[in-house]
Amino acid sequence: MHKKMMLAFVISSLFLSGCNDDNDKDENIRTEAKTEQPTTENIGTVKNVILMIGDGMGPQQVGLLEEYARRAPNSIYNSTGNKTALSKIADAGDIGLSLTAPFGSNGSLVVDSACSATQLATGIAAGSEMIGLDNDGNIVQTILEKAKSLGKATGLISDVRITHATPAAFASHQAHRSFEDKIAVELIESGNVDVLLSGGARVFLPADIKENAATQQLMSDLGASSSIYKKSKRKDSRNLILEAKEDYGFSLAFDNAQLQKVTGDKVLGLFANSLMSDGIAYHACKEANTCTQPSLREMTITALDILSKDEDGFFLMIEGGQIDWAGHINDAGWMLHELVKFDEAVEAVYEWVKDRDDTLVVVTADHETGGFGFSYSRKDLPEEKILDGDGMAGNAYKPLYNFGPLDNLDRIYKQSATFYDMMTAVNADWDFSNTTGQQWADVVNQYSDYKVTVDQAAAIAEREVNEYQVDGHPYLGASEFPKIVDFKEFYVYGDDLHADLIGRAIAAQQNIVWGTGTHTASPVAVYAFGPKNITKTFSTMQHHVDLGQKMMAAIK
Incomplete structure (x- = not known):
């Protein structure tokens, strides 16, 4: 998953042409899975299933949240007993671990979001970067589609794009995650999804939106601000927003005020042209009471209100998608x-x-x-202290290394702009070929509580010949890359890597290490809450295919 993700270079033109033909031919048969679902021992059933996915949220990230909530001197959780909602779910339910890698004969060691979400959605082994397909490329039924077949209401929520890999995998079937224009069509036309709340308007609007005065006027009449329809990523003239409203009965919302007024049981809420506001911007507008977009929490509450009206129950997937984006940089x-x-x-x-x-x-x-973690270091060694404990025997307390002061937690939270925003502040056109250490130092020192010198910031500006250049590749096609000193093979996203270099410049002060600009194979936490005979089965070491099967078996 990535802000600028494009079609993977590794898919051959023959495979793509064949899959594009299938996309056209098979639109009317996708309600049936070509691969039979596996059976799971009956462990009990429920009326509703809610799946929440923190994209990129490994145990290390959970540790950051918990340490901040429980021990940051000025934690925003101080007024609520320093307890996260995750820990409340953990206390009341069951916890397990899950392996995430692509499973099956075409498997590999590290997963992308499309494959991982597909395995969660279907309980079947999937291949890298495919959406709603099994390991052999067959269309398979998702838990959302199963819920709809049972007469239940369904919903998808994300704070990135509704056509991005994670939400797409629950209601679409495509050869590659980058086919977001086709995914948008499926989300609207399939009839399988009742509530769609996210960003990503750019693939719902006609290609000529900038020149199409009539469509711009229509969007304005519908109450969408110009930021929602500033550009399109479609290649045709279809206005899927209008089709959703007129042909498929969706109510529309383009800001939080509209979302709170929607009526009916089908809602399409598109609150940004691409991804929604980042967490730093959200918390700033929340404090100032100036937010216009709904928060992830507000979208969740609205979706629960709508979907729970269905007497047969519902399935809802909620993605916190930008945890991953932050980890990438x-x-x-x-x-x-x-x-x-x-x-x-x-x-x-x-x-x-x-x-x-x-x-x-x-x-x-x-x-x-990101391979994120706190770590102890040889920088800023602690000063010795005299402790009163009777076991000190007159010895001073002086650890040999810097194990990380707790005020780092507050200082990390005090950052007032993302690294992407800092890049834009350095050059609005994202041309970093001749930037200087002074420019980067000025921006970092403006928005971060961790300050850098011009000499330290000079490394952020450095560039080098891309020794892994591959003609035609969406990222590796560049002849020049930002200079990554170590593990450069695992930093793959072109000029975005200047952001990673900001992270490197302040990491020692934060007591933070990063291992990669991509994903790792770390097992992830699983929190399960509900009937005990069901949730106890999640309290084990498992694989995401197992998680998918257990959720499939539970919803009846």
Whole structure:
């Protein structure tokens, strides 16, 4: 998953042409899975299933959130007993671990979000970067589609794009995650999804939106601000927003005020042209009471209100997608804000479900991003102290290394802009070929509580020949890359890597290490809340395929 993700270079033109033909031919048969679903021992069933995915939220990220909530001197959790919603779910339910890698004969060691979400959605082994397909490329039924076949209401929520890999995998079937224009069509035309709340308007609007005065006027008449329809990523003239309203009965919402007024049981809420506001911007507007977009929590509450009206029950997937984006650029400040934002949505779900016995809630991650962790170092060694304990025997307390002061937690949270925003402040056109250490130092020192010298910031500006250049590749096609000193093979996203270099420049002060600009194979936490005979089966070491099968078996 990535802000600028494009079609993977590794898919051959023959495979793509064949899959594009299938996309055209098979639109009317996708309600049936080509691969039979596996059976799971009957462990009990529920009326509703809520799946929450913190994208990129490995155990290390959960540790950051918990340490901040419990021990930061100025934690925003101080007024609520320093307890996260994740820990409330853990206390009341069961906890397990899950492996995430692509499973099956075409498997590999590290997963992307499309494959991981597909395995969670279907309980079947999937291949890298495919959406809603099994390991052999066959269309398979998802838990959302199963819920709809049972007469239940369904919903998808994300704070990135509704056509992005994670939400797409629950209601679409495509050869590659980058086919977002086709995914948008499926989401609207399939009839399988009742509530769609996210960003990503750019693939719902016609290609000529900038020149199409009539469509711009229509969007304005519908109450969408110009930021929602500033550009399109479609290649045709279809206006899927209008089609959703006129042909498929969706109510529309483009800001929080509109979302709170929607009526009916089908809602399409598109609150940004691409991804929604980042966590830092969200917490700033929340404090100032100036937010216009709904938060992840507010979208969750609205979706629960709508979907729970269905007497047959519902399936709802909620993604905190920007945890992953922050991890990709090694931005701990942004990542912490995203974790808090996701935890707000978990709190909303917990409050809704805590006194019920008809709902299964599963909170997990698709994978870990960034190889993040706190670490002790040889920088800024602590001064010795005299302790009163009777075991000190006159010895001074002086640890040999810097194990990380707790005020780092507050200082990380104090960051006032993402590294992407800092890049834009350095050059609005994102041309970093001749930037200087002074420019980078000025921006970092403006927005971060951790200050850098011009000499330290000079490394952020450095560039080098891309020794892994591959002609035609969406990222590796560049002849020049930002200069990564170590593990450069695992930093793959072109000029975005200047952001990772900001992370490197301040990491020693934060007591933070990063291992990669992509994903790791770390097992992720699984929180399960609901009937005990069901949730206890999640309290084990398992694989995401197992998680998918257990959720499939539970919803009846």
